[in-house]
Amino acid sequence: MTAIQALRGTKDILPTEIGYWQHVEATARQVLGRAAFREIRTPIFEQTELFARGIGEATDVVGKEMYTFTDRGDRSLTLRPEGTAGAVRAFVEHKLFAAGGPQRLWYCGPMFRYERPQAGRQRQFHQIGAELLGSGDARADVEAIAVAVELLNCLGLKSLRMLLNSVGDRVDRATYRAQLVDYLTPYFADLDPDSQDRLNRNPLRILDSKVAKTQEICQEAPSILDALSPESAARFAKVQQALTDLGIAYQVDSRLVRGLDYYSHTAFEIQSDDLGAQATVCGGGRYDGLVSELGGPETPAVGWAIGMERLILLLQQLQPLTGDRVDFYVVSRGEQAEQQALKVAKVLRQGGFAVEMDLSASAFGKQFKRADRVGAAACVILGDAEAENGTVQLKWLASGHQEAIAQADLAAKAEQFRQQITQQILQ
RNA sequence: GCGAGCGUAGCCAAGGGGUUAAGGCAGCGGAUUGUGGUUCCGCCAUUCGUGGGUUCAAGUCCCAUCGUUCGCCCCA
Known part of the structure; x- marks a missing residue:
């Protein structure tokens, strides 16, 4: 009899390390609760179409990383690869927008993506996420970001850096995309194969390529910040001013682009140098088009997600767990x-x-x-x-x-x- | 999906063709059958992820396979 092992990319969380998880969850509950976010728990599988529509058919997450299967009733189902789509689906389905005023939701639980595991990346992983739905005000972006920062602070994490960018609205992005393609096309032969491929499909992603030569070429590329409309630019300035007023450190990185289609305006990432190649602990931004895309009323929204495994990797480097004692x-x-x-x-x-x-x-x-x-x-x-x-x-x-x-x-x-x-x- | 490294006990490991598979931690038993932490003694891999091959001889070399780690892609 050969023993059965946990599947590739999945992990048992043993009693010796469960303390970290309980601590992170308790802290999240406390910090988010203080900011008036309410917990929501949604199913870990949904109709495949929810993610296809919400995240975007063209993204890698939908295109090649989903755990999709057919159930006995011939429905196409998918294990959720992220939490926002499900939370928004519930928001629309239960008409939470009718309660009046913005809704603040948070969640925590397992997500699934079919990828090769490596440091800080698994097939089943866990996220804590927060969504602030119903306000397009720049202060909403700031509130969302501030809660994430507060949570990380309360956990004692130091030496993290926040990258901030604005990807503008749809029009801004279309303008910029054209500019970028114009700039990069003459360098086509010098780009790495992946980036050559992305030039048509998703040129913005070329900006954060890790290939040295490609990076060099991108140094001189036009910046998306120059392509923003006056309104988008003013909005971004407001977000920055408020963060500064709150004493939250950030650096603007005009090459930060996020992978999922639904982002607009503010995009941010919180990274650490102590995680190996997967440096991002928290990523998020504004997604004004998603709620209506999923059948709800036009509702601006902003949110983020924290990777719990990555977070705990950092905590373990900071402090050993004090073992459970018996009286x-x-x-x-x-x-x-x-x-x-x-x-x-x-x-x-x-x-x-x-x-x-x-x-x-x-x-x-x-x-x-x-x-x-x-x-x-x-x-x-x-x-x-x-x-x-x-x-x-x-x-x-x-x-x-x-x-x-x-x-x-x-x-x-x-x-x-x-x-x-x-x-x-x-x- | 692609590339590289690594699989020897519960854990950390030595051994890199010559035969009894070091050592440490943990565990178990005893010295110490009504009193722990220290110490001392003993036990703890017929076998090196799995399958095949080369050889008189294989943890040691070769191939395959599985697992794992790290990186690419992508993302939390």
Whole structure:
């Protein structure tokens, strides 16, 4: 029998590392909640058409990275490759726009893309995302970005850099696209093959090619910022001013283009140098056309997504996880004592303590070793003598101090124990 | 989809054609059968991802395959 392994590009999150995930999720819930974002949970699979329409047929995500399958009813379904399309679908389906005023939504969960795994990239990965729907005001962009930055700050992440750009509206982009193609065409022969291919399909993407020669050519290329209409340019200036006022550092990078079709105006990425080739921890921007594209009313919107695996990769470099500790480890030997031990454990657990029962029936010495290994603050000991007179021996492992306590008194002494444990942790 | 590197125990590994597969951590047992953290002793891979080939001889060389890592593409 060969053992079955987790699929390529998927990972088990084991108890030893789950602490990071819980910490990130708790912090996200807190920070987003404080900014009045409300959590939404949508299905992890949807009609394929949702993503085809929402993300764009021409994108790589839709073109070659989706987990698409046919169910028993011959419907084409797809495991969600990102979270925005589903959130917007729910927004439209449940007419959340009718509530009046902008809606602030956030989500967190697994996403799926069929890609070759590498550092910071998996086939099933997790994102935390936020969407602010119903405001086209430049302040909405700023609010969205500020929440993302606040979340990363609260997690203690340092030395991140934010790249900011405006890709204008549809008209601006069409103008710019023409300019860019005009500029690049004479260099066609010098471009790398991928970029040659993109010249017709998606010329803006050539700008962030990693090939040195291509980068060199792009140095002199026209900037999209020069192609913005006065209105788009003013809007972008407003976003920058507000970020500066909030003390949020950024650098304008006119070559930042995002991969999904639905972006317009503000685009931003937060990157780290400590992630290998996949440097982006958070990416987002404005997507004014998406809601109507998905059958809702004309609704401007802005949002972002954070890659949780990448985030946790950074956290792990920062701080080791403090292991879960046990307050009491219950050591027992002898039939009567073992029976009583179960009750003692129950009483202590009801008192709010983390209690582990030794189930081995081995020598006391062995049981103490295990108590040590799980980092217990104290051992509760029950042998024949204790069982006989209804007491336990309570031994504090750090000091070695040991005392006899009546089993009936354990509940009443909970507060006293709690103080002793707290004291020990502080030391 | 393309390119490169790597697969020896639960983990980290040495060994790069000559035969008893180092060592460390962890684990288990004992010294110590009612008291842990230290110490000491012992045990822990008939086998080196899998299949085939070369050779008198293969973890060691070759091929294939699977897995994994890193990079490209793309993205969080």
